[in-house]
Amino acid sequence: MLLNEDMTRALARDGLTVPRTHLLWMLHQQGASTQRALADALKVTPRNITGLVDGLTEAGYLTREPHPTDRRATLATLTPAGASLMDGIARGREVLAARLFGDLPADELRSFLDRIDLVTARLRAALHEAGRP
Amino acid sequence: MLLNEDMTRALARDGLTVPRTHLLWMLHQQGASTQRALADALKVTPRNITGLVDGLTEAGYLTREPHPTDRRATLATLTPAGASLMDGIARGREVLAARLFGDLPADELRSFLDRIDLVTARLRAALHEAGRP
DNA sequence: TATTGTTATACTCTATAACTATA
DNA sequence: TATAGTTATAGAGTATAACAATA
Numbered sequence: 001m002l003l004n005e006d007m008t009r010a011l012a013r014d015g016l017t018v019p020r021t022h023l024l025w026m027l028h029q030q031g032a033s034t035q036r037a038l039a040d041a042l043k044v045t046p047r048n049i050t051g052l053v054d055g056l057t058e059a060g061y062l063t064r065e066p067h068p069t070d071r072r073a074t075l076a077t078l079t080p081a082g083a084s085l086m087d088g089i090a091r092g093r094e095v096l097a098a099r100l101f102g103d104l105p106a107d108e109l110r111s112f113l114d115r116i117d118l119v120t121a122r123l124r125a126a127l128h129e130a131g132r133p
Numbered sequence: 134m135l136l137n138e139d140m141t142r143a144l145a146r147d148g149l150t151v152p153r154t155h156l157l158w159m160l161h162q163q164g165a166s167t168q169r170a171l172a173d174a175l176k177v178t179p180r181n182i183t184g185l186v187d188g189l190t191e192a193g194y195l196t197r198e199p200h201p202t203d204r205r206a207t208l209a210t211l212t213p214a215g216a217s218l219m220d221g222i223a224r225g226r227e228v229l230a231a232r233l234f235g236d237l238p239a240d241e242l243r244s245f246l247d248r249i250d251l252v253t254a255r256l257r258a259a260l261h262e263a264g265r266p
Numbered sequence: 267t268a269t270t271g272t273t274a275t276a277c278t279c280t281a282t283a284a285c286t287a288t289a
Numbered sequence: 290t291a292t293a294g295t296t297a298t299a300g301a302g303t304a305t306a307a308c309a310a311t312a
Contacts, residue, residue, distance in 0.1 A: 002253070006260045019302065036270060043138075046271060048303060055301085072270040072311045099259055100252050112248055119233050120135070126232055127139045152279065169293060179294065181280060188278085205288045205293040 014085065015059050019044075021089075023052050024061055024078065028086035032077040034067065061085065147218065148192050152177075154222075156185050157194055157211065161219035165210040167200065194218065 004018070011021055019042070026041050027033060033041070035049040042049070053076055056062045061082035067073035078086065101109055137151075144154055152175070159174050160166060166174070168182040175182070186209055189195045194215035200206035211219070234242060 002256060002260070006263075010263075017301070034270080044302090045304060047273090047305085050272065051302075067270095070270080070312075074271075096256075096259060100255050112245075115245055122233050123135060123229075126229060127135070130139075130143075150278070167293075177279090178281060180282085180296090183295065184279075200293090203289075203293080205286095207294075 016061075020052050020056055020059075020061075023049070023076075024056065024082055024086055025089070027062065027076060027078050028083070028090070032065065032075040034070075034073045034075060036073065038076060056082070149194075153185050153189055153194075156182070156209075157189065157215055157219055158222070160195065160209060160211050161216070161223070165198065165208040167206045167208060169206065171209060189215070 007021075008018055011017060016024075022042060023038060026038060030037075030041070035046060035053060038053075039046045039049045053062065053064065056076075057064065060079060062076050062078050064074040065077045067075050104112070140154075141151055144150060149157075155175060156171060159171060163170075163174070168179060168186060171186075172179045172182045186195065186197065189209075190197065193212060195209050195211050197207040198210045200208050237245070
C-alpha cells in the first residue's frame with residue numbers, strides 16, 4: 001500500500017499510470033507483443049489494451065508495428081524513450097532491494113524468503129479451496 | 134496482488150467494490166462517521182465519498198443520519214446488513230491468518246514480524262528521502 | 267469458423283471547481 | 290469567513306457486445 005501510493009505519485013510525474021506502466025513493463029520483459037498477448041498477460045479485455053496502447057502511443061513510449069506474418073495483429077513495440085524509462089525502473093528496483101535487504105546475511109535472507117514462499121503457497125491453496133467449495 | 138484479485142472477485146458477489154468495502158470497513162472500525170472524516174481516512178476527496186456513500190446506500194449497507202449537533206454534516210451509519218457483512222469479513226481475516234501463521238512457534242512468528250517491520254521502516258525512510266532530494 | 271483489434275456504450279473511481287446551507 | 294456536502298464536468302480504467310478484416 002505504501003509502495004503503491006508512492007509509485008502512483010512518481011509515475012504521474014512522467015505522465016504515466018499504474019496500468020500503463022504495467023503494460024510497458026511487460027514489453028520490457030517479453031519484447032514486442034501483440035495486443036492479444038498483452039490482454040492475457042495483464043488479465044484484462046482486449047478492448048482495454050486498445051485504450052492503454054492509445055495513451056502510451058500518444059505519450060511517445062511505444063508504437064504499433066505491423067505483425068510480420070499475421071496481418072490482423074499489431075506488435076506493441078517500445079520506443080527508445082519507453083525502453084530507457086523501463087531500464088531506469090529496473091535499476092531503481094535493484095537499488096531499493098539492496099537497500100532493504102542488502103545487509104542481511106545470505107542464510108537469513110534465505111530463511112526469510114522461504115517463509116514468505118510457504119505463506120504464499122498456503123494462501124494460494126486457501127484461495128483455491130474457497131474457489132470450489 | 135494474489136489477495137487483491139481474489140478479494141475483488143469475492144466482493145463482486147455482494148455487489149461491492151474495493152473502495153466501497155474500504156469505506157464500510159472504516160465505519161466498522163470507527164463507528165458512524167461524517168463524510169469529511171471518511172474522506173480524510175480514505176485519503177480521497179469529499180466529492181468521492183458522496184459517490185461511494187450513494188452506492189452503498191442504494192445497496193442497503195449504510196444510511197445517512199443527521200449529525201446531532203452540526204446540521205451541515207451527515208453521519209454515515211452501517212445498517213444491520215452492513216454490520217453483519219463486516220463482521221463476516223473480520224472473522225474471515227482471523228481464520229485466514231490462523232491458517233497462514235497459526236502453526237508457527239511464537240518466537241519464530243515474532244522474528245518474522247520483526248524482520249518485516251524493519252524492512253517496512255527502511256522502505257518508509259527511502260520513500261521519505263526520495264520525496265525531498 | 268475462429269481470431270485480432272476496433273467502435274459503441276456503460277459503470278466505477280478519481281479529481282477540480284463552483285455552489286448551498288450551515289457554523 | 291470557514292466548513293460540510295452537493296452538483297457539474299472531466300479523465301482513466303474496466304467490461305460486454307457488435308463489427309470488420311484476416312486467418
